[in-house]
Each structure stands twice: as C-alpha cells, then as structure tokens.
Amino acid sequence: MHPSYYHKSHACIMVFDVQRKITYKNLAVWYQELRQYRPEIPCLVVANKIDADVKVTQKSFNFAKKQALPFYFVSAADGTNVVKVFRDAIQMALAYKKNSGDFMDEVMRELENFELENKEESSDKEETEESKPGSA
Numbered sequence: 001m002h003p004s005y006y007h008k009s010h011a012c013i014m015v016f017d018v019q020r021k022i023t024y025k026n027l028a029v030w031y032q033e034l035r036q037y038r039p040e041i042p043c044l045v046v047a048n049k050i051d052a053d054v055k056v057t058q059k060s061f062n063f064a065k066k067q068a069l070p071f072y073f074v075s076a077a078d079g080t081n082v083v084k085v086f087r088d089a090i091q092m093a094l095a096y097k098k099n100s101g102d103f104m105d106e107v108m109r110e111l112e113n114f115e116l117e118n119k120e121e122s123s124d125k126e127e128t129e130e131s132k133p134g135s136a
C-alpha cells in the first residue's frame, strides 16, 4: 500500500474474511508494513463474514493473540459487532492522538498548534482592525 495511506493515521482496523484463509495469512504481511510506518498506533483485528458460518466463532485465530491486538468477530452483512469495532477504534485513536510519544506525531501536534495559534492571531488582528474608529 502506498505510504501516504498511513500518513497521520491514528488507528488501524485489519479485516480478514473467515471464508478465505489467504486473507488471514496476509494479516502478518499487512501488519509488518503498517508497523514500518506507524509503529505505535492502535490496531484492531476483525474476522468478518461470521454470518456465513457461525461455528467459526469457536475457532481460535492466534494472530491477534500473538501480537496482543484486540480481536472481534464481525458480520458486515448482519451488523454483528460493527458499531462496537468502530466505537472502540475511535476511542483508541483519540487516546493515542492525545498521548502519543511517537516523534512524528509530536511534530504533527506542534505543527497543528502552530497553525491554530497563527489563525487565532490573524482573527484577533481582524477584530481589532474592524473595531478601530473610522474603519469600513
């Protein structure tokens, strides 16, 4: 995947298809690539399409356990756990964004603060210009 897709990401949801083994096997490859660009962001693992065969939820998928990642059985078709996954991902992303010690994140945070301060300064200036007597 092009590195720009990883840029400024604060969480990752890795989804595999329980009916296609290759998609599970490929998780390791995707995960390695993700960690190259975003070493610390929260990553969630999703086993999708459980509606196709619910018995699959009795199987254990060790990839997530091995990497100590949160794991969810999901069906995008009937909605099982979809909201939960996105809620958890957003919560983890926000927590990460606030507290990240990753160097690139710190740089991005500084840049965002700098831009905000500049915007505030220029809007303060505009306000004082407008309130000057005789100004249009």
Ligand SMILES: Nc1nc2c(ncn2[C@@H]2O[C@H](COP(=O)(O)OP(=O)(O)OP(=O)(O)O)[C@@H](O)[C@H]2O)c(=O)[nH]1
Binding pocket: 048, 049, 050, 051, 052, 074, 075, 076, 077, 078
């Ligand atoms: N039964 C079932 N089918 C699903 C589920 N989620 C997606 N599908 C089906 O799987 C197929 C692929 O879904 P897409 O949304 O195209 O997923 P994708 O990741 O873009 O798939 P690729 O095009 O193979 O890369 C579609 O026919 C979907 O209807 C699910 O939870 N259960």
